[in-house]
Amino acid sequence: MKKKSGMNRQRRVEALTGYAFVTPQLIGFVLLVLIPLINVFIYSFHNKNMLYGTNIFTGWGNYEKLLNDKLFWKTLGNTFRFSILLVPLNLVLSFLLSLYLGEQLFGSRYIRTVIFLPVVTSGVAWAIVWKYLLQSGTAGPINYCLSKIGITGPNWLTDKNWAMISVVINRVLKNLGTNVLIFLGAVMNMPRDVIEAARLDGASEWQVIKRVKLPLLMPTVLMVTIVTLIGSMRVFDTIRLMTDGGPEGSTMVLVYYIYHQAFKMFNTGYASAIAVILFLIVLILTIIQWTLRKKVSHYED
Amino acid sequence: MKKILAIVLAAVMVLGMSSFAFAEDTVPMKIAVWTSNESQLELLGSFVQEFAEKKGINIDVTFESIAYADFTTKLLLELQGAEAPDVYWVTETSAPAFIASGNLAVLNDAMAEYDPADFAEGAMSLWKKGDDVYAIPFSTSPFILLYNADLFEQAGVKTPEEYIAEGNWTWETFREVSKQIKDATGVWGYQTVDGAGYTTSVMQNLLPIIRTYGGDAWDAEGNVLIDNDGAIEAVQLFHDMVYVDQSVVPPGDESSFYTGAAAMTLSQISRVSNLDEVTWKWGMCTLPGNNPVIGQAAIGAFSGSKNGELAAELAAYMTNKECVARIAGIWPPARQSVLDSEEFLTSNSRISPEQMKNAVAASIATGRVLPAHELYPQISVEAQMAYDKLWNADADVAAIMHEVGDIYRSYVG
Numbered sequence: 001m002k003k004k005s006g007m008n009r010q011r012r013v014e015a016l017t018g019y020a021f022v023t024p025q026l027i028g029f030v031l032l033v034l035i036p037l038i039n040v041f042i043y044s045f046h047n048k049n050m051l052y053g054t055n056i057f058t059g060w061g062n063y064e065k066l067l068n069d070k071l072f073w074k075t076l077g078n079t080f081r082f083s084i085l086l087v088p089l090n091l092v093l094s095f096l097l098s099l100y101l102g103e104q105l106f107g108s109r110y111i112r113t114v115i116f117l118p119v120v121t122s123g124v125a126w127a128i129v130w131k132y133l134l135q136s137g138t139a140g141p142i143n144y145c146l147s148k149i150g151i152t153g154p155n156w157l158t159d160k161n162w163a164m165i166s167v168v169i170n171r172v173l174k175n176l177g178t179n180v181l182i183f184l185g186a187v188m189n190m191p192r193d194v195i196e197a198a199r200l201d202g203a204s205e206w207q208v209i210k211r212v213k214l215p216l217l218m219p220t221v222l223m224v225t226i227v228t229l230i231g232s233m234r235v236f237d238t239i240r241l242m243t244d245g246g247p248e249g250s251t252m253v254l255v256y257y258i259y260h261q262a263f264k265m266f267n268t269g270y271a272s273a274i275a276v277i278l279f280l281i282v283l284i285l286t287i288i289q290w291t292l293r294k295k296v297s298h299y300e301d
Numbered sequence: 302m303k304k305i306l307a308i309v310l311a312a313v314m315v316l317g318m319s320s321f322a323f324a325e326d327t328v329p330m331k332i333a334v335w336t337s338n339e340s341q342l343e344l345l346g347s348f349v350q351e352f353a354e355k356k357g358i359n360i361d362v363t364f365e366s367i368a369y370a371d372f373t374t375k376l377l378l379e380l381q382g383a384e385a386p387d388v389y390w391v392t393e394t395s396a397p398a399f400i401a402s403g404n405l406a407v408l409n410d411a412m413a414e415y416d417p418a419d420f421a422e423g424a425m426s427l428w429k430k431g432d433d434v435y436a437i438p439f440s441t442s443p444f445i446l447l448y449n450a451d452l453f454e455q456a457g458v459k460t461p462e463e464y465i466a467e468g469n470w471t472w473e474t475f476r477e478v479s480k481q482i483k484d485a486t487g488v489w490g491y492q493t494v495d496g497a498g499y500t501t502s503v504m505q506n507l508l509p510i511i512r513t514y515g516g517d518a519w520d521a522e523g524n525v526l527i528d529n530d531g532a533i534e535a536v537q538l539f540h541d542m543v544y545v546d547q548s549v550v551p552p553g554d555e556s557s558f559y560t561g562a563a564a565m566t567l568s569q570i571s572r573v574s575n576l577d578e579v580t581w582k583w584g585m586c587t588l589p590g591n592n593p594v595i596g597q598a599a600i601g602a603f604s605g606s607k608n609g610e611l612a613a614e615l616a617a618y619m620t621n622k623e624c625v626a627r628i629a630g631i632w633p634p635a636r637q638s639v640l641d642s643e644e645f646l647t648s649n650s651r652i653s654p655e656q657m658k659n660a661v662a663a664s665i666a667t668g669r670v671l672p673a674h675e676l677y678p679q680i681s682v683e684a685q686m687a688y689d690k691l692w693n694a695d696a697d698v699a700a701i702m703h704e705v706g707d708i709y710r711s712y713v714g
Contacts, residue, residue, distance in 0.1 A: 264678035
């Protein structure tokens, strides 16, 4: 009897300690995430303008306006184009790099540092330096080098056919390190014996990757895909600094349009409606991730 | 015991009186600005103290420096809260929307004693609605032309001043000069304003040419003039400079005038400090045709201020002749009397009196501000998508300018 109440007490203390630890984070979450998020939903049903101080309930008015807003559809399309270009490129590169680095060959430590360096670099500095490197004609160092081997480089940032590609490559290089690290962790944790067994059975290196390593890494691949996809939906600083949405609006993405509506036009209500759409897209992606995760990850303990 | 009580009572009375006196005579004033330069804030602070002396009151002034990029956003948030500034600066692009929003007090009465007629009509156009003045410009900075005199000499080209003296400083001459310098020296003839003349500063870049050829963005009656024959001819001229002559630093190239990589550029006098370290000789003159864009900033009073009347009077005081004259070297004035004064010509140590007179003052006299519209940010983002199409060698200038015109027409008139 006595023993039991002692245990209860201990459990209570443990629980309290636990709550004490999460409280600061929880307060921050409620104040800085939850309440603003709820407000975004509320604002999205209002004709709220920060400049005029108006705040009139309009029901679905903002959403109806979205349907006829050419710029919204253009930015939505651009956002998807950006993600569709970025995610596979990022995934394939980081996957292959992590396999290579996982072998711990000569120089892999050095390469790992180089790949991770952009991740810890300030995004603003990174974008400004790249804007300089990617200058048109032969003014930019990259095009200058290309011209030395007989290639006429494009106008990376001012040609509408190239601007999006330039921004995507730039983002991939910037964030590759994070995904490589995650993959690397998974690669290092792969059971060596399984791979060893496959090799003893005479599997080629490609077969080992395809039939053993990839299935083992599937849960990680899924997680990284979704995280990268969601991250790509939020791209802003690179675009603001490198192309400012141009040329011809070819790099104007959803977050940029939210910024424009909220902080240039002060249409808080309308900007909130766009933000809600973005939220729903990310929410759907997250749900897909969770469902797929349960289906695909047979190998997870 | 009685003694102690007496002392306490006396203390309470003194305290009470002093706080009473405080409430009576010291007025808190918060002023939002986008400069954080100590000496500029000190100068502005001294204006407030002089105003306080004139009124016979005490003003407890606080300056709030908000970075220019966030200025309007943060200001608006504050105007809705309890910490709203009483007096604040207004950027030119947000002027029409600010006036329409009712956040600015009418300043007619407050400025009546400071000779309002002294402000050039053109300088006030952005800040008035009907006859009511909502803010008073303290800075009227025209876009002027800076040139690298050494490169002109190397190329054996006459200086802009010589062309001006001949009465031959036209956009056609400008085009020729730019090409001659490029051909003779290999250095770019012209760099648009900070290289942003194709994107964010496209209006500052193109409007001076367009206005010289009889076009404009739109006029006061709401007629869009951006795609009339003159405007198209003007844009074609600049387009040819970039793509036929290849004498202008092209889009996506960051070669800069200030590092000697271009012979001429569009600039404002605040940027002249960039030339402190250069080893070459530079000059300053008006643009061909002398139809420059003027960049403005104004000061206004918050309509919701607790000390509204005083705030309005303070805003008006800070733009009186004496104050404007003292800041003229930093922010070129909109007051004709100050522009005409000898002091103005020597107000900026980097610029000679002749340059101040022939380039700066002459540009202010004929220049105009950007077109104004409540929805300017929306118009500019949509128009930019059309303007971007210009920057290809085979662009159909007329068709693209008509497209810009259609976008303008959907908002204006």
